[in-house]
Amino acid sequence: MSDSRFLCLEKMTLSYGKNVAVPDMDLDIGKGELVALLGPSGCGKTTTMRAIAGLMEPASGKIVLDGTDITRVPANKRPVGLVFQSYALFPHLNVYENVAFGLKLMGVKGSELDKRVIDGLKTVGLSQYATRKPAELSGGQQQRVSLARSMVMEPKVLLLDEPLSNLDARLRLEMRTELQRVQKESGVTMIFVTHDQVEALAMADRIIVMLDGHIEQIGTPEDIYNHPVSDFVADFVGFENVFERVGNTIKTANGDVAIAGDIDDATKGLAWRPSMVTLGDGPFEGTVRGTSFAGGTREYLLDTPLGQIKAECDASLPAHDFGAVLKFDLPVHKAAQLARTGSL
Amino acid sequence: MSNKLYAPIILLLVLTFLIGPFIIIIAASLSAGETLSFPPQGLSLRWVIKVFEVESFRASFGVSMFLAIGGTIFALILGIPASYALSRYKVPGAETIRTIVSSPIIVPGIIVGLALLRYFVVPFNFGILFALFLAHTALILPYAVRVVSASLTNLRSDIEEAAVLLGCSRVGAFFRVVMPNIRGGILAAFILGFVTSFNQVPVSLFLSGPGVRTLPIDMLSYMEITYDPSVAALSALLAFMSLGIVFLAERFLGFSRYV
Numbered sequence: 001m002s003d004s005r006f007l008c009l010e011k012m013t014l015s016y017g018k019n020v021a022v023p024d025m026d027l028d029i030g031k032g033e034l035v036a037l038l039g040p041s042g043c044g045k046t047t048t049m050r051a052i053a054g055l056m057e058p059a060s061g062k063i064v065l066d067g068t069d070i071t072r073v074p075a076n077k078r079p080v081g082l083v084f085q086s087y088a089l090f091p092h093l094n095v096y097e098n099v100a101f102g103l104k105l106m107g108v109k110g111s112e113l114d115k116r117v118i119d120g121l122k123t124v125g126l127s128q129y130a131t132r133k134p135a136e137l138s139g140g141q142q143q144r145v146s147l148a149r150s151m152v153m154e155p156k157v158l159l160l161d162e163p164l165s166n167l168d169a170r171l172r173l174e175m176r177t178e179l180q181r182v183q184k185e186s187g188v189t190m191i192f193v194t195h196d197q198v199e200a201l202a203m204a205d206r207i208i209v210m211l212d213g214h215i216e217q218i219g220t221p222e223d224i225y226n227h228p229v230s231d232f233v234a235d236f237v238g239f240e241n242v243f244e245r246v247g248n249t250i251k252t253a254n255g256d257v258a259i260a261g262d263i264d265d266a267t268k269g270l271a272w273r274p275s276m277v278t279l280g281d282g283p284f285e286g287t288v289r290g291t292s293f294a295g296g297t298r299e300y301l302l303d304t305p306l307g308q309i310k311a312e313c314d315a316s317l318p319a320h321d322f323g324a325v326l327k328f329d330l331p332v333h334k335a336a337q338l339a340r341t342g343s344l
Numbered sequence: 345m346s347n348k349l350y351a352p353i354i355l356l357l358v359l360t361f362l363i364g365p366f367i368i369i370i371a372a373s374l375s376a377g378e379t380l381s382f383p384p385q386g387l388s389l390r391w392v393i394k395v396f397e398v399e400s401f402r403a404s405f406g407v408s409m410f411l412a413i414g415g416t417i418f419a420l421i422l423g424i425p426a427s428y429a430l431s432r433y434k435v436p437g438a439e440t441i442r443t444i445v446s447s448p449i450i451v452p453g454i455i456v457g458l459a460l461l462r463y464f465v466v467p468f469n470f471g472i473l474f475a476l477f478l479a480h481t482a483l484i485l486p487y488a489v490r491v492v493s494a495s496l497t498n499l500r501s502d503i504e505e506a507a508v509l510l511g512c513s514r515v516g517a518f519f520r521v522v523m524p525n526i527r528g529g530i531l532a533a534f535i536l537g538f539v540t541s542f543n544q545v546p547v548s549l550f551l552s553g554p555g556v557r558t559l560p561i562d563m564l565s566y567m568e569i570t571y572d573p574s575v576a577a578l579s580a581l582l583a584f585m586s587l588g589i590v591f592l593a594e595r596f597l598g599f600s601r602y603v
Contacts, residue, residue, distance in 0.1 A: 055505055075508045088506035091499075092524040102510030153510065 005064075006031035006189055007052070007157055012061035014047050014213075021047045022213040024061070029157075029191065034183050036200035037193045039210035040236075045193045048210070049159050052191070054078045066156055081150030085161040087142040089134035095121065095145050096130040102153045120152035123182060140171045144178070151186065158183075160192035164199055176203055197237050201225055209233050211343055228336055231269050232343040239271035240310040241330065244341045250330075252306040261332025269338035272330055274299060274312035282329025288320050302326065366583060373577035380573050391573040392581070401578065404562035407473070408542055411558060415480035416488075416537035420530060422481070423488030428522070430489075431496040446486045453546030456483070461550045472553040479547050484537035491536060495529030496522075535593050539586060 007029040014022040022044040029035055037045040050056040052063060054075030063071045070078055089098050100117045108116065121127045124144035134142055143163065150158055163179060164172045180203060183190045194200050200207050201221040209216045209224060209232075217229045228234035231242045243250035245267055249258050263270070279300070286302030286309055293299075294312075298319060302309045311328060320326055368382050373391055375384030395401060426445070430438050448456055457479070465475040499522065507517035523530075548558040557565070559582075567575050 053509060055508075075505075076511050076513060078509075080509070082506070082509050084502050084506060086500060086502055088500065088502040090503055090507070090521050090525075092521075101507070105511035149506075149510070 003032075004028060004030040006033075006066060007191075008062075008064040009048075009052075010062040010064065012048075012051065012063060013059045014044070014051050014056060015059045020059075020213065022051075025213075025215065027208065027215065027218075029189060032187045032189055034180065034190045034203065034205045035192075036204035036207045037191060037210060038195070038197060038200040038207050038236075039216075040195055043210040044213040045195075045210050046161060049082075049161060049191065049193050052157065053080050053082045053159055055082075079154075079156040081153055081155035081158045083143070083146045083150055083158070083160045083163060085163075085165060087134075087139075087146040089142055089145055089149075091134055094131050094133050095126060095137070098134065098145055099149045099152055101149065106153070116152050120148040123151065123185075124148045124178070139166055140175060143167065143175060147179075147182065151182065151188070155188065157189045157191065160190065162194055163192050164194070165196070172199075179203065201237075209236065216343065226336070228271065229338060230340040230343050231271065231338055234269075234271035234336055234338055235344055239273050239336055241274070241277065242269060242271040242338075242341075242344065243306075244269050250306070254305050254307070257306055259330065259332060263332060264337055266339060267337040269341035270330075270332065270335040271338055272335050274310040276331070276334040277309060277311035278329040278331055279311050279313045279326060280328070282327050284328050284330070286326055286328055288322055288324045288326060291319065291322065300326070302328065304328075306330075366580075369576050369583070370580045372573050373580045375573045375576075377573070379571050380576055384573075391577040394572070394574040395578045395581065398566075398574065400562055400566070401559070404557050404559045407476070407556060408559040410473075411476055411480045412538045412541040415477060415541050416484050416534050418477075418481045419484035419488045419537055420492075420533060423485055423533070424492055424530065427489050427492040427496055428518070431493055432501055442489070445489050448483050449486045453483075453544070454550075457547035457550030460547070465551060472551065472556040475551045476548060476556070476558070479551055480541045480544065483544060483547060484541055487536045487540060488533045491533035492526060492529050495526040499525050531593065535589060538589070542582075542586075 005028045009025050009027040012022065012025045012027075013020060014025075025048065037048060039045045047056065051058055054070070054073065054077075058071060061071070062069055065079070090101065093101065096117055099120050100113060103113055103116055118127060118130075121130060124147055126141060126144050126148065129137065129141065129145075134145065137145065143166075147160075160179070164175055167175055176199070179190070179192075182188075192203070201224070204221060206218065207221055207224045208218050211232050217224060217233045219227070224233065225237055228237055228239060231244075234242050243252065245251070245259075245263060246256065248260070248263070249256035250270060259270075275297070284304055284306065286304035288300055289303045289308070290301035291298060293315060296315055297312045298315045298317075300311045300313075300320065302311060309328065309330075371384050372380055372382050374387050374389070375381060376386030376388035376390065377384065426441075429435055430441065435441065460475065460479050460482075464470065464478075470478070503521050503525075504514075504517045507521045508514060512520055543560065544558065545560050545564075548561050549564075552558060552561045559578075563575055563578060
């Protein structure tokens, strides 16, 4: 077992009755990695997480953790922690007792128990709340208790289900930093599930983009953001103008349109972020159908022979009115060249 | 006249009808006279003391307590797992099961009593106490399922998964994190069940038999023969017992949240 194959899913198939949610998944996660499972709802990311936790048994395939096959190990015997989206704190127990719950079951007692619980609460900055009941805490604090409750068990893998989705914008940023800090300090392998690309890009060392039960792309945040491999990933990370490519043309609603520039032979599609569209000059023309001011930039929705195009330019430039006809270009050298299309 | 004047009058009337009979019973039970009468003829505790001397009251009180406590416990033993299954799993025909479980509340007691007697007790030759026990359990079960289900619905199910991931078995999770959180509901169901059983007349009327009867049935037959104030004294004592239970329940559990 090497460190890069700390947690391995091997041909893992997950199904609900006859509905296969995740077919034949292969995935390796390294020791100490902070990984995001990113995808829209229903893509199988939560199901995958539940299978790793042992809350769901794979129909076939294997889950290997730290060299041990844990496929048939029941959830209560796995060295895996899970922080639930709803936090799932025990309402009848106070913060201290919540954090002590798993340790007590493990047989930890007395001063050892006390030390580990207090340390856990200190890590998440909640030592002064030990005697509060969960109902007396804010969402962010409950989240921290839930994190501490899992972390004191010293799991080999910590799973987090949409860890930031129930927090407001300011707390979200704080919790993001907090989670990264806890992960780096403890060195625990952390996998979190999210549907929010911003969250995934900001936190993860590596992102696994999922769609319809399979892995669409695995890569660093930079990879995913700059070099999406498919039209789905491109669209998901903000390439809003996506086209299929044949030879030197792109397919549009109004037939093929020739496009100039060097394109790899293997490229099946081209995608541009709104900011990559050249406005004011170029071979194409479009009518402004919508504009919106976004601080540093101004966004335009154009009706063009290629279909609708989203473009963006510096907000300090003069604004174009609704109905204005603008020239624009889709420069190939800026485009993301997609190896696969057809998943959108 | 204005509403300001109506409201206190209506309130007074309602309170009179609610509390009036209770006051009359207490007053009648303190009478020194030989027959049940109001206003009481003189004051004395002789009828209150008499209650404790009547042999049949002691026996039937024992039967009633046994049925109320035993029946409620048995109904909870059946009702808690049933409520749990209905609220946590996709049970086929769950709504039908709920309706059937509730039916003893809806069907008049006199019909339940007759049906139990005619189709269960007589053909299978059940003993009187056993038949009463089963009947009371059946009558309490709807309350147990209703009240416990309500607390389970308010309890998130993911805390059980959280407990499992922290090392509990499934059964352990039920006892460690489900039971403590529905404790209030279970106690509320217990009190409701206890009171329902203790006050039960129509079903018990059919199923009581020689030597075994519940307290309310015994009081009825006592009054047919003797018309002394001891029945009033017993009623007053029972009312105080119920008050005491409800007071304690409210004090320690916030009983009114569950009912």
